[in-house]
Amino acid sequence: MNIETLWEKAAEARKSSYSPYSGYAVGAALLCGNGKIFTGTNIENAAFSATNCAERTAFFKAVSEGEIEFEAIAIAGGKADEEPSGDCTPCGVCRQVMAEFCKDSFSVIIQKNGQPKGLMLGELLPMAFRSENME
Numbered sequence: 001m002n003i004e005t006l007w008e009k010a011a012e013a014r015k016s017s018y019s020p021y022s023g024y025a026v027g028a029a030l031l032c033g034n035g036k037i038f039t040g041t042n043i044e045n046a047a048f049s050a051t052n053c054a055e056r057t058a059f060f061k062a063v064s065e066g067e068i069e070f071e072a073i074a075i076a077g078g079k080a081d082e083e084p085s086g087d088c089t090p091c092g093v094c095r096q097v098m099a100e101f102c103k104d105s106f107s108v109i110i111q112k113n114g115q116p117k118g119l120m121l122g123e124l125l126p127m128a129f130r131s132e133n134m135e
């Protein structure tokens, strides 16, 4: 699957974003090793810290359905009810969740100037702390 196609699925997922506090709608599309795609959106909360980002929503949906191998994730963001615009990159907590399940070579399709751009997890979170560190 090319990066544009996965990113368009992330942009489509933004329609379900629950973001009444920030007005910033994010969508994610996570491609599993077996070809399945799980989407996610940001889900905000009046107690702000309980907010879940789109990327973690997609990962938690997939892992809770038994998926454990992942190839790529695409992220699209922008003001709710508008097209994706500007830059949208995963927050630090989401990068750490990605590192739990994915190698440094995992493909992260971020949004730069409203367009998809392919990066690797190892670029976004160098020297990630993983279970191997505790061996």
Ligand code: THU
Pocket: 019, 022, 024, 026, 041, 042, 043, 044, 051, 052, 053, 054, 055, 075, 088, 089, 090, 091
């Ligand atoms: N957000 C995401 O869902 N993913 C990102 O990559 C960046 C930020 C959400 C969290 C919050 O609901 C809103 O965007 C503003 O921070």
